[in-house]
Amino acid sequence: KEKVEITKEQQALMKIITDAYNRHQIPQDVAKKLLQDQYSAEENFLLLTEMATSQVQVLVEFTKNIPGFLSLDREDQIALLKGSAVEAMFLRSAQVFSRKMPSGHTEVLEERIRKSGISEEFITPMFNFYKSIGELHMVQEEQALLTTVTILTPDRPYVKDQQAVERLQETMLDVLRKLCVLQHPQEPQYFARLLGRLTELRTLSHYHTEMLASWRMN
Numbered sequence: 001k002e003k004v005e006i007t008k009e010q011q012a013l014m015k016i017i018t019d020a021y022n023r024h025q026i027p028q029d030v031a032k033k034l035l036q037d038q039y040s041a042e043e044n045f046l047l048l049t050e051m052a053t054s055q056v057q058v059l060v061e062f063t064k065n066i067p068g069f070l071s072l073d074r075e076d077q078i079a080l081l082k083g084s085a086v087e088a089m090f091l092r093s094a095q096v097f098s099r100k101m102p103s104g105h106t107e108v109l110e111e112r113i114r115k116s117g118i119s120e121e122f123i124t125p126m127f128n129f130y131k132s133i134g135e136l137h138m139v140q141e142e143q144a145l146l147t148t149v150t151i152l153t154p155d156r157p158y159v160k161d162q163q164a165v166e167r168l169q170e171t172m173l174d175v176l177r178k179l180c181v182l183q184h185p186q187e188p189q190y191f192a193r194l195l196g197r198l199t200e201l202r203t204l205s206h207y208h209t210e211m212l213a214s215w216r217m218n
């Protein structure tokens with residue numbers, strides 16, 4: 001049985017990324033806001049655009065802390081951010097939704113989101129994704145690395161030097177793989193399940209334009 005060991009460098013890399021991930025978080029208040037009041041479809045749409053806008057700014061700040069990201073071609077940096085912004089939003093939404101909340105809060109939050117104005121047809125795939133992320137019970141290092149792996153996807157549109165992005169992503173995947181083995185020793189398939197979520201995430205993100213266009217305004 002091969003002994004899995006995270007090296008000193010990988011430990012340092014993980015700390016930089018996790019600290020940056022925790023530092024660059026939009027105020028958790030979106031869940032609190034939704035739990036406090038029931039908003040109209042128009043207000044919810046506005047709330048989403050505000051959250052999305054601040055999330056993009058947070059994402060830019062976060063990527064500056066990914067070792068090697070700023071050494072990439074500048075246009076490629078922009079292509080990676082544009083290509084991963086929506087996925088990062090759904091991933092963040094899933095993590096916010098799956099957070100431990102006082103009993104009954106998750107149900108209220110789910111209800112508010114179901115009634116927010118999002119079209120029925122998108123609600124099921126969205127919550128299926130949220131639940132599959134929740135079932136993983138990711139530690140924060142895994143959440144930070146998963147977001148980093150998503151950002152460092154080489155085959156985003158307009159990326160010129162895909163090799164350079166691939167090398168960075170592989171560095172992060174190696175740390176994430178070891179972390180998964182160490183955190184979930186009784187579940188050897190955990191890392192594979194985690195990466196499988198990224199496929200679900202990409203599919204969900206394909207719907208985002210339609211989700212916005214079909215928002216049910218009164």
Ligand SMILES: Cc1cc(Cl)ccc1OCc1nc2ccc(F)cc2n1[C@H](C(=O)NC1CCCCC1)C1CCCCC1
Pocket residue numbers: 026030031034044045047048051052055089090092093094096097112113116118207208209211212
């Ligand atoms: C990300 C996204 C894209 C599209 Cl097209 C449609 C929908 C959507 O998020 C749904 C969604 N899933 C959620 C789960 C937990 C939660 F607390 C809020 C959630 N939201 C929306 C939200 O504020 N998301 C932001 C979360 C932080 C990071 C940036 C995004 C609220 C907007 C107000 C109406 C109720 C849904």
